Amino acid sequence: MSTVKEKLIENLIGEEKISQSKITIVGTGAVGMACAICILLKDLADELALVDVAVDKLKGETMDLQHGSLFFNTPKITSGKDYSVSANSKLVIVTAGARQQEGESRLALVQRNVNIMKSIIPTIVHHSPDCKMLIVSNPVDILTYVVWKLSGLPATRVIGSGCNLDSARFRYLIGEKLGVHPTSCHGWIIGEHGDSSVPLWSGVNVAGVALKSLDPKLGTDSDKDQWKNIHKQVIESGYQIIKLKGYTSWAIGLSVTDLVGSILKNLRRVHPVSTMVKGLYGLKEEIFLSIPCVLGQNGISDIVKVNLNSEEEALFKKSADILWNIQKELV
Amino acid sequence: MATLEEKLIAPVADEETVPNNKTTVGVPGWLNQLIDMACAISVLGKSLVDELALVDVLEDKLKGETMHLQHGSLCFQTPNIMADEDYSVISNSKTVVVTAGVLQQEGESRLNLVQRNINVFKCIISQLVKYSPDSTIIEVSSPVDILTYVTRELSGLPKHHVIGSGCNNLNSARFCCHVAEKVGIHPRSCRGWIWGEHGNSSVSGWSGVHAVAVKLGRKVESTYDVIKLKGYTNRATGSSVTDLTESMLKNLSRIHPMSTMVKEMYGTENKVFLSLPCFLNAQGFTSVTNWKLKDDLRGRNLMGHPERPKIHL
Numbered sequence: 001m002s003t004v005k006e007k008l009i010e011n012l013i014g015e016e017k018i019s020q021s022k023i024t025i026v027g028t029g030a031v032g033m034a035c036a037i038c039i040l041l042k043d044l045a046d047e048l049a050l051v052d053v054a055v056d057k058l059k060g061e062t063m064d065l066q067h068g069s070l071f072f073n074t075p076k077i078t079s080g081k082d083y084s085v086s087a088n089s090k091l092v093i094v095t096a097g098a099r100q101q102e103g104e105s106r107l108a109l110v111q112r113n114v115n116i117m118k119s120i121i122p123t124i125v126h127h128s129p130d131c132k133m134l135i136v137s138n139p140v141d142i143l144t145y146v147v148w149k150l151s152g153l154p155a156t157r158v159i160g161s162g163c164n165l166d167s168a169r170f171r172y173l174i175g176e177k178l179g180v181h182p183t184s185c186h187g188w189i190i191g192e193h194g195d196s197s198v199p200l201w202s203g204v205n206v207a208g209v210a211l212k213s214l215d216p217k218l219g220t221d222s223d224k225d226q227w228k229n230i231h232k233q234v235i236e237s238g239y240q241i242i243k244l245k246g247y248t249s250w251a252i253g254l255s256v257t258d259l260v261g262s263i264l265k266n267l268r269r270v271h272p273v274s275t276m277v278k279g280l281y282g283l284k285e286e287i288f289l290s291i292p293c294v295l296g297q298n299g300i301s302d303i304v305k306v307n308l309n310s311e312e313e314a315l316f317k318k319s320a321d322i323l324w325n326i327q328k329e330l331v
Numbered sequence: 332m333a334t335l336e337e338k339l340i341a342p343v344a345d346e347e348t349v350p351n352n353k354t355t356v357g358v359p360g361w362l363n364q365l366i367d368m369a370c371a372i373s374v375l376g377k378s379l380v381d382e383l384a385l386v387d388v389l390e391d392k393l394k395g396e397t398m399h400l401q402h403g404s405l406c407f408q409t410p411n412i413m414a415d416e417d418y419s420v421i422s423n424s425k426t427v428v429v430t431a432g433v434l435q436q437e438g439e440s441r442l443n444l445v446q447r448n449i450n451v452f453k454c455i456i457s458q459l460v461k462y463s464p465d466s467t468i469i470e471v472s473s474p475v476d477i478l479t480y481v482t483r484e485l486s487g488l489p490k491h492h493v494i495g496s497g498c499n500n501l502n503s504a505r506f507c508c509h510v511a512e513k514v515g516i517h518p519r520s521c522r523g524w525i526w527g528e529h530g531n532s533s534v535s536g537w538s539g540v541h542a543v544a545v546k547l548g549r550k551v552e553s554t555y556d557v558i559k560l561k562g563y564t565n566r567a568t569g570s571s572v573t574d575l576t577e578s579m580l581k582n583l584s585r586i587h588p589m590s591t592m593v594k595e596m597y598g599t600e601n602k603v604f605l606s607l608p609c610f611l612n613a614q615g616f617t618s619v620t621n622w623k624l625k626d627d628l629r630g631r632n633l634m635g636h637p638e639r640p641k642i643h644l
Contacts (some may be wrong), residue, residue, distance in 0.1 A: 005514050034372075037566060038406075041376030060561025067557070068570035069511070070504040070518040071373075168405040175404070178336055182405040206339060214338040225335055237402060244395025250372060251402035258406055 019047035019076065021264050024086035024128070026120060027096035028052040028061045028079075031136060034253025035093055036065060043073040044260050049086050050079040052096070083120075089128040091263060093256060094147065096120060097137035102243050105195065113137055114146050114330055121150040132263055132299045135274075136161045136256055140193045142327055144274045144288040157299040159263075160274025162290035163189045165255040166197050167272050169234045177230065180206060189234065190272050190290050190306070191319035197290075198315040199231040200306065259295060266297035275300050281308065281316055285324045289316070350382035350411070352580050355421040355463070356428040366430045366471065368396055369569025375400065377573055378408040379580050384421050385414035418458040424466045425613075426576055429482065431455050432472030445474065449481055456485040467492045467615040469575055470590070471568065476606070479590045491615035494575070495590025495606075501571040503588050575611060582613040586620060 023045040025032045032050070039045055048065075052058040062079035069077065078085050086092060097113040116137075124133070133151060135144045135158065144160030151158060166189040168182070175182040186205050191198040201219030204211045217223040219231070241248045262269045272290045277283055280291070280303075292304040308316060354374055356367045367385060374380055383400075387393045397414040404412070413420055421427060433447050459468065468486065470479045470493065479495030486493060507518040557564045578585045589609045608620040 009514065009516075033566075037369075037372055038376060041373065056560045060557050061566075063557050064561065064564050064566040067501070067505045067508055067564075067567035069508045071570040071574050075517055165402075169402045172402055172404045178340065180340075181410060209339060211335060211339065215335045218335070227335075237398075241395045241399050241402075244391040245399070246392070246395075248399060250368075250396075250399045254403035254406040 017076075019045075019088065021045050022047040022049065022089045022091075023260065023264075024049040024051060024089040024092045024124075024131075026051045026086075026092065026094045026124070027137070028054070028058050029095065029099065030247045030249035031099075031252050032093075032095040033061055034249035035095060035136070035256045036061075036253075038253045038257035039260060040065065040068075040072045040074050040077075042257055042261065044257065044264055045074050047076040047078070048074055049089065050077075051081070051083060051086055052079075053081060055081055083123040083127050086124060087127040089131045091134060091260060092124050092128060092131050093134045093136060093260070094120075094124075094143075095136045097143070099247060100138060100238070100242060103239070109138055110142055110326055111330065113139075113143055117143060117146050117150060121147050125151045125153065132157045132159065134159050134161060134256065134259060134263075136252065138193075139323075139326075141274045141288045141290070141323055142330075145276075145286065145327060146330070148276070148288070154299075155276040156301065159259070159293075159295070159299055160193070160288055160290070161252070161256055161259060162193045162274030162288075163191065163197055163272040164259055164290075165252055166193060166234050166290075168251065168255055168258075169237050170199065170230065173230045173233055174204065177227075178206065188272055188292060188306075189231070190292070191316050192323060193274065193290060195235055196315070196319040196322050197231075197235060198312055198319060199234075200308075200312060201227075202309065202312075203306075262295040263297060263299065268294050268296045268301070270304055271295055273300070275303065277320070281313055283317065283320050285320070285327075287320050287323050287327065289319055289323070350380075350423055351425075352380045353382040353384065353424045354380045354426045354428065354576060354580070355384040355386060355424040355466075356430065364392065364396070365565040366568050367428075369565040370428055370430070370471075370572045371396075371400065371569075373569045373573035374576060375403075375407050375409050375412075377577060379573065379577055380409055382411040382423075383409055383413070384424065385412075386418055386421055387414065387416060418462050421459065421466075422462045424463040426469060426579055427459055427463060427466045428469045428471060428572055428576070429455070429459070430471045432478065445477055445481075448472070448478060449485075452478065452481055452485055456482055460486050460488065464488075467494065467579060469572060470495045471572060476590050489615075491617060494609075494611070494616055496568075496572055496575060501568055504567065504571055504574075578611040579613060579615070584610050584612040584617070587611050589616060 021044065023039060025035055028050050036048060036050065039048065050058060050062055058079050058081070062077060066077050097116050098109050100109060133147060133153065135147050137143050140160045140162055144158060148155055148158040167187065170187045170189050171182040171185045174185040174187055178185065184206060186203065188200045188203055189197050190200065199219060202210065202212050212218045215223065218227050221228065238248055259271055259273065261267065262271060270292045273293050273295070274288045274290045275293055276286060277289045277291060278286050292306060293300045294302040294304070356370045364387065371383060371385065374383060385393060385397055393414050397412060400412050431451055433451060468482055468488065470482050472478050475495045479493060483490065483493040511518040575587055577583070578587065586608045588606045589611070590606050609616040610618040
């Protein structure tokens with residue numbers, strides 16, 4: 001006796017549906033869910049899988065997204081505690097981990113999050129051996145290194161969300177100051193996603209006009225307009241938002257989605273993301289720091305050779321030292 | 332001595348810009364803020380508005396949320412995102428999403444809940460109308476049908492400028508989601524309606540469903556399931572409200588199941604708001620579809636529902 005479904009629909013091919021652009025998000029906290037909703041709004045995936053250990057929250061969040069399916073173009077939204085749900089992902093976004101408390105620096109989280117990575121990374125790679133991994137959990141630069149080591153994947157396929165967000169905040173604040181949309185303000189922040197990040201003042205421009213050509217003191221302590229404060233605000237943003245609302249979510253979700261778009265659509269756009277910088281700028285250790293990278297379907301395919309002046313190079317190396325000092329103590 | 336800005340940019344016109352497609356979301360309460368933020372991110376993600384205002388008691392949380400959205404500006408096409416506790420921030424809004432409302436206390440009667448909500452609404456609605464008298468209000472707070480009626484009466488706005496998100500758009504979306512899952516196709520290709528009252532006693536228009544039989548009970552459980560698992564629902568609500576906003580701001584004249592007054596339709600004399608398929612465009616909701624109700628459904632419909640309280644405005 002045929003079901004209504006069988007009476008309604010005639011199947012023409014017996015093939016299983018295979019997803020073409022599956023994304024898995026590990027962690028359904030504020031950051032993971034912000035990534036999820038932004039990815040859904042941008043139609044980037046044909047399958048979205050969510051994984052978390054908090055089973056009820058995971059199920060509740062998944063159902064809430066599924067109920068909005070009518071408004072999305074992502075036909076399959078699944079979840080599970082078991083990583084088998086992540087199988088065959090093109091991209092795995094890792095947001096799992098302890099989050100910064102008020103006043104706590106990202107580096108203090110390190111060992112707690114290293115242990116979490118040890119328990120999840122090998123399983124993820126087992127289910128999606130060809131995936132790219134995008135690491136968001138903090139401290140992102142160190143954890144990207146840790147994930148790279150644990151995964152056995154080539155460094156070009158393990159990407160830290162890094163300074164993509166810092167640069168977005170930087171451009172937003174420059175835009176506010178000038179009354180121009182952020183997309184028309186260009187500026188890069190590289191190095192650590194954190195307190196020692198390096199703003200590249202020489203590159204800050206609007207319509208190709210370098211702001212430094214209008215004011216050579218831009219970004220220095222003697223700059224009467226104190227543009228340096230903008231960079232300071234970028235560093236403090238994370239702490240400020242955590243203090244005000246308890247956690248960060250939207251901007252990092254959008255920043256991650258920006259990276260996902262470049263990767264899945266093979267756009268070859270350039271983003272400041274955390275990658276292995278050993279051998280660059282005289283660095284000798286296996287450190288991950290943000291530099292401008294070309295992102296495409298295989299992950300990072302090229303890096304842009306930015307000319308750093310002596311001051312910028314010194315700050316970049318300082319970032320590297322800070323991270324290496326913590327990294328070398330890790331178990 | 333020229334500033335850097337003056338050296339870089341030469342202004343050529345001195346006009347104030349008035350927003351074209353401004354939307355406001357707001358109003359107090361922790362749970363409501365989660366729904367507000369879900370609406371905000373959906374509306375921003377779909378690039379629907381040129382200005383988004385959030386109005387609430389300006390606690391740290393709202394400040395943090397707004398700042399955070401602003402930091403994502405690079406990824407949006409919404410140049411102005413603002414928040415304030417002063418209602419003047421909502422001026423010139425085309426649509427205002429109202430999520431205000433108090434939560435039901437344990438053991439509290441429905442009548443008492445409604446009466447408390449009315450007191451909250453009296454204050455909010457008068458401010459909304461003062462600063463954005465030409466906007467269309469989308470009422471989201473529960474109990475939606477009653478509060479839509481309250482909003483209409485308190486605001487004095489024309490009927491087509493006060494909409495309750497009602498049953499519908501969201502429950503119909505959930506309905507389509509379950510139906511689609513059973514049949515194995517995209518929810519958008521399953522057309523089904525849930526109408527009547529938002530909540531336990533809604534009715535699905537089976538005669539209009541171009542799909543398979545799914546237990547009605549399962550649909551109703553959805554909201555409570557999600558609340559039980561994660562503590563609240565917000566994402567689907569946010570997407571649903573964005574769907575309505577899109578129809579209005581893009582003048583689409585799409586049909587959505589929304590809360591509207593049904594006095595004198597379907598043989599009822601009561602001044603009651605229930606969800607029916609309505610046309611939604613830039614003028615607000617402009618027409619109601621003449622849905623043919625089968626007798627059994629008409630009987631089960633909630634007009635003159637025995638529990639509906641007599642409220643005092």
